[in-house]
Amino acid sequence: MAVAGTGAFGRNHLRVYRELTDQGVTLAAAIEADAARAAEVEEQYGIPVFASVGAALSADLHLDAASVAVPTVHHAAVASELLKAGVDCLVEKPIAGTLPEADALIATAAHNKRILQVGHLERFNPAVVAMEPKLTRPMFFETHRLSVFTPRSLDVDVVLDLMIHDLDVVLAFSKSHVKEVRAVGLPVLSEKVDIANVRVEFESGCVANFTASRVSTERVRKLRFFEPRQYVSIDYARRDVLVIAVDPEFSIEKAMALGAASGFQDGLPGLSFTKPEIVPGEPLRLEIESFLHAVRTRQKPRVTGEQAREALALALEIQRGMAEHAKRAGLGDFFR
Known part of the structure; x- marks a missing residue:
């Protein structure tokens, strides 16, 4: 697993993935453009922190899935790059900033046969x-x-x-x-x-x-x-x-x-x-466990991209x- 974006909510994703080690989950990396924040995460979790998605993918970490917790305006770009590389994504809400971005993200996941779940936590x-x-x-x-x-x-x-x-x-x-x-x-x-x-x-x-x-x-x-x-x-x-x-x-x-x-x-x-x-x-833990179940079984996630698009609309x-x-x-x- 990797976490893209290590702000307030990204830190929670990091914590939960680390807590799921006994369920066969390895927290492999984080992606964070802010140097000071990246240094904090690297020290706390003992994992490599990359400044971009491209750098993380180039490191050949064999990622299966990732959480995307960057600011909303970057959801589509970051998640699309991961999906195209074969990485399943749990994208924090809202799915994107615009409907065309949401549509493109849903299409990218479908084209690459990847799981796309959106973090509507209250579900x-x-x-x-x-x-x-x-x-x-x-x-x-x-x-x-x-x-x-x-x-x-x-x-x-x-x-x-x-x-x-x-x-x-x-x-x-x-x-x-x-x-x-x-x-x-x-x-x-x-x-x-x-x-x-x-x-x-x-x-x-x-x-x-x-x-x-x-x-x-x-x-x-x-x-x-x-x-x-x-x-x-x-x-x-x-x-x-x-x-x-x-x-x-x-x-x-x-x-x-x-x-x-x-x-x-x-x-x-x-x-x-x-x-x-x-x-x-x-x-959050229930949400992430549900996402991991979808990743492992290739079943439709509980909160799909289409449902998240409806909420965004x-x-x-x-x-x-x-x-x-x-x-x-x-x-x-x-x-x-």
Whole structure:
């Protein structure tokens, strides 16, 4: 294995690959253009660090696969070079900065018969994994993803930085095409949008509200959705799920009568509160193990390039919606 890009998230990939030594994984090299960062990685992990993909490939390391954790604008170029050399790739989200780049990357992987998985991490969150097979018909989603400000990922706005995680999960859960997008966003501390609110309507009639901020005073990672006679709350950070279901025989009159008789000591009769069993695990490790399984078996990865392209397409549509809203609202002075 190799890791291209050893910033904050690339370091996590390095750590997990080193932890998987007992599973037949060898962390062979890293690729990092920044000399100071490269020296740190070389000292910490005792592996060669190359300044470019070409230099790493020339070293004849017999690489099978690699993680690509460089800035988003370089995803397509770095991953394409690796794929063409016969190296399977786990590319951090978003898959690329533009749809033509995403399409080219998907085509390159297919042409070279390589595995291309994209790092939409929340798909491997144990809470999401536990809930996905239990879905019936989600009709309304509400997501909140708030973070305190850090200088990480300022090459993209908050939609591509944070919200895209929730876009991917909701697309996977809703299983419907997008019909309409309404969006508003503002830059606050950076030159790109730092806080955004989005409403998406799907062709199925499902509606989703997304809020993402990287200038919050707290860290929140939550997804809530409603299905017929059921409400589900997922806390990504706690990797926890709460399901509130309505009894098929429920009626508000009956519930009020029973509740009044007991003084509502047990809440409203006819509602059940359950927590599905969660198989614990670190999402990144689960993601990487899933990628390695695809590499070894040549099976389709859990998050394909095509699925990641769909999330990117929605994110870019949201960006256009935010720009149109800013123009209508006369917010040009806020955008640099």
